[in-house]
Structure formats: C-alpha cells, structure tokens
Amino acid sequence: MIIDLHTHSTCSDGSLTPTTLLSHAAAAGIEVLALTDHDTVAGIEEAQGRAAALGVTLVPGVEISASWRAQAVHVLGLWIDPASPALLAKLRTQGELRRSRMRKMCVRLDKLRLPGAQLLAAVELQPGLPTRAHLAQALAAAGHVASADAAFRKYLGQGRTAYVAAEWPPLEEVLGWIRAAGGVASLAHPARYALSSSARRRLLGDFAAGGGAALEVVSGGNGNQHVDTCATLALSFGLSGSVGSDFHNPSAAWNPLGRSLKLPDGVTPVWRSFGL
Numbered sequence: 375m376i377i378d379l380h381t382h383s384t385c386s387d388g389s390l391t392p393t394t395l396l397s398h399a400a401a402a403g404i405e406v407l408a409l410t411d412h413d414t415v416a417g418i419e420e421a422q423g424r425a426a427a428l429g430v431t432l433v434p435g436v437e438i439s440a441s442w443r444a445q446a447v448h449v450l451g452l453w454i455d456p457a458s459p460a461l462l463a464k465l466r467t468q469g470e471l472r473r474s475r476m477r478k479m480c481v482r483l484d485k486l487r488l489p490g491a492q493l494l495a496a497v498e499l500q501p502g503l504p505t506r507a508h509l510a511q512a513l514a515a516a517g518h519v520a521s522a523d524a525a526f527r528k529y530l531g532q533g534r535t536a537y538v539a540a541e542w543p544p545l546e547e548v549l550g551w552i553r554a555a556g557g558v559a560s561l562a563h564p565a566r567y568a569l570s571s572s573a574r575r576r577l578l579g580d581f582a583a584g585g586g587a588a589l590e591v592v593s594g595g596n597g598n599q600h601v602d603t604c605a606t607l608a609l610s611f612g613l614s615g616s617v618g619s620d621f622h623n624p625s626a627a628w629n630p631l632g633r634s635l636k637l638p639d640g641v642t643p644v645w646r647s648f649g650l
C-alpha cells in the first residue's frame with residue numbers, strides 16, 4: 375500500500391490545486407494521501423471530493439508552524455476534523471501572522487532597494503496562504519534572482535538579509551490544538567531543523583510529553599540518509615512513525631509523490647490505529 379502523509383496544494387505553497395494533486399496521487403498509485411497545507415485546511419473539502427471519486431483515502435491534515443525555544447518547527451496534524459471551529463479560529467490567527475510577516479519581509483526588501491510593494495502585490499495575487507516560497511517565486515519571476523532557491527540563499531533563508539522570524543505559537547499549544555480537533559500530531563522532517571543532536575532529543579522529549587504521537591521518519595524534506603536515525607529516535611521516545619513526500623511541485627522531479635516511503639521494520643505506523 376502506498377501512503378503519503380505530507381503534501382501541499384495551491385492553498386499554501388504547492389503548485390497543484392487539490393483536485394489536480396489527487397489526480398497525480400491516483401496516477402502514482404497512492405492509496406492513502408494526506409493534504410497538509412501550511413496553516414490552512416482550505417483545500418480539504420475539494421480534495422475529499424476528488425479523492426472519493428478516485429477511490430483514494432484522503433486523510434484531512436494540516437502542517438502547523440510552531441516555535442520551540444526560538445526554533446520554528448512544523449507539526450503535522452493528521453486525521454483532524456477540518457470543520458473544528460476551535461482549530462479554524464487558531465488557523466485564522468496563523469494566517470494573520472503569515473500575512474503580517476510577509477509585509478515585514480517586503481519592507482526589508484524595499485530597504486535593500488528591491489520593489490517591496492510590487493513583490494507583495496505579486497505574492498498576494500497568488501492563491502495560497504503566503505509563505506516564503508511565494509516571495510521567493512515572486513523575486514525569481516521578476517528577475518531579481520536566478521531562481522527561488524537563490525532567493526532563499528540571498529534574502530529569505532534564516533538569518534539572511536530579508537528574513538523575518540515569525541512569532542509562531544509555542545509547540546505545546548499547537549499540540550493541544552491538534553488533539554482538540556481529534557487529530558494526531560507528527561513532527562515533520564525532524565532532520566531539517568538547525569539543532570544539535572542533543573537539542574533535537576530535547577525537542578522530541580518535549581514533543582512526546584506534550585502529546586505528540588508520531589515522528590516523520592521517512593520524509594522528502596529530510597533526505598533518505600536520516601531514516602535510520604529517525605527510526606531510532608521514534609522508538610526511543612515512544613513515538614509512532616509517519617511517512618511523507620512533502621510534495622510541492624511536480625517539476626521537483628527528485629521528490630515525487632509517494633516514492634520511497636517505506637517505514638523501517640520495528641517502527642509502529644501512525645496509520646495502524648486508523649485501521650489502515
């Protein structure tokens with residue numbers, strides 16, 4: 375069974391609409407797919423409709439930005455109730471944080487003699503809740519950098535000249551939102567954070583103590599060399615394992631939907647308690 379529990383659509387920084395994403399997933403042989411847009415569930419209803427027509431099981435999800443000791447971390451909320459009024463209220467606040475951070479980054483770009491207002495307008499024309507990826511695309515499209523990747527290296531990566539840290543809510547709060555919406559929390563791409571291995575263990579300790587259920591052991595956002603380390607971490611912190619491509623864009627051919635997402639033996643799949 376091919377399972378992919380981490381994907382994005384045009385409702386955040388993915389390039390495919392929820393409908394098209396589901397068509398691609400079905401064509402790739404995926405049987406269970408979670409749509410996990412950044413801080414929004416706006417695409418779930420559309421995805422659900424298309425999934426039902428294609429015979430794909432859709433897991434309602436979201437990738438929530440949180441902070442842990444000044445480090446931004448991403449928490450997947452899987453099997454959440456996308457209609458939960460409490461969750462929707464929190465996600466509206468996340469959206470406001472994203473929009474205000476985007477305005478601040480554009481002010482920074484303006485100070486760097488780039489057309490901040492125009493770049494902001496270009497981001498706002500794009501459909502999804504804004505992320506740095508939208509701004510990187512706007513910088514590249516206007517020819518200020520050679521590629522979105524170069525925009526992160528020059529301006530938008532952590533600590534670069536136009537980078538603005540967002541004041542994301544604390545990890546333990548976000549874990550509470552996910553549980554209150556009936557979901558399970560999985561820590562996304564655990565190898566991607568700029569943390570020492572001892573700090574990473576403290577993060578996982580806090581994550582598990584706060585009600586986190588799973589670790590994204592196999593992640594397109596991690597690289598395959600981290601699978602064994604993440605499996606060991608999941609086992610030692612009593613977490614189950616999730617798998618996800620972190621798919622954004624079919625032109626990123628090295629990171630397709632659903633490929634190489636086999637959880638190592640010994641790690642309990644997070645989907646087991648959902649009868650899959």
Ligand code: AMP
Nearest residue numbers: 387412504505506507522523526531622
């Ligand atoms: P944000 O949540 O607004 O900080 O934006 C983060 C998103 O930008 C991530 O989900 C990735 O899709 C993308 N991203 C982050 N770092 C890079 C990078 N170095 N190169 C390309 N895309 C990146």
Ligand code: MN
Nearest residue numbers: 382387505507
């Ligand atoms: Mn993204």
Ligand code: MN
Nearest residue numbers: 437448562563
């Ligand atoms: Mn992420």
Ligand code: MN
Nearest residue numbers: 380382437620
């Ligand atoms: Mn993601």
